[in-house]
Amino acid sequence: MSSSPRSWRRAGTALRGWRSRQWTVAGLGALTTAALVGVPTAVVPSPLFGRSVPVQWWNYPALAVTSFLAGIVLSTYVRRTSPSPGPVAADSTRLGAVGGVLSFFAVGCPVCNKLVLLFLGTSGALSYWAPLQPLAALLSAGLLAEAALRRLSSQTVCPAAASV
Numbered sequence: 001m002s003s004s005p006r007s008w009r010r011a012g013t014a015l016r017g018w019r020s021r022q023w024t025v026a027g028l029g030a031l032t033t034a035a036l037v038g039v040p041t042a043v044v045p046s047p048l049f050g051r052s053v054p055v056q057w058w059n060y061p062a063l064a065v066t067s068f069l070a071g072i073v074l075s076t077y078v079r080r081t082s083p084s085p086g087p088v089a090a091d092s093t094r095l096g097a098v099g100g101v102l103s104f105f106a107v108g109c110p111v112c113n114k115l116v117l118l119f120l121g122t123s124g125a126l127s128y129w130a131p132l133q134p135l136a137a138l139l140s141a142g143l144l145a146e147a148a149l150r151r152l153s154s155q156t157v158c159p160a161a162a163s164v
Contacts, residue, residue, distance in 0.1 A: 018075070025078045041108040066100070069148055072152070095150070099140045103141075
């Protein structure tokens, strides 16, 4: 994990250097993530999808945190006017992708997900998966936060220092 104080400072410096273009992409990315995760899981009410199990109170903050962090991660892919100062680790891309997919399973209806039903059945989904969903939401947020931290902190790394 890159949660050293130096990484946090670099990430903060990168965020302070963002222009309106990056913030716009972050906002649009957050809204898109909220729709892509929230509508099919019926956390965001829609006539297209329904749930057999009611939405839990923690689904809303989990969706909000996921959307916010996904927006930040997506915005780090926006090309800056100057060349990127340093290399970005490929594992940060995987962390973000895994975190996003995991959030879908975390906030979704435990018995509406065909994969969960296939592996656990209805009683298993309610008995085993439903109690684990809040932990999956925390893990998802942690993965997205780590991906954001890695990508942001790499934006301020000096390219000469990275090549040594």
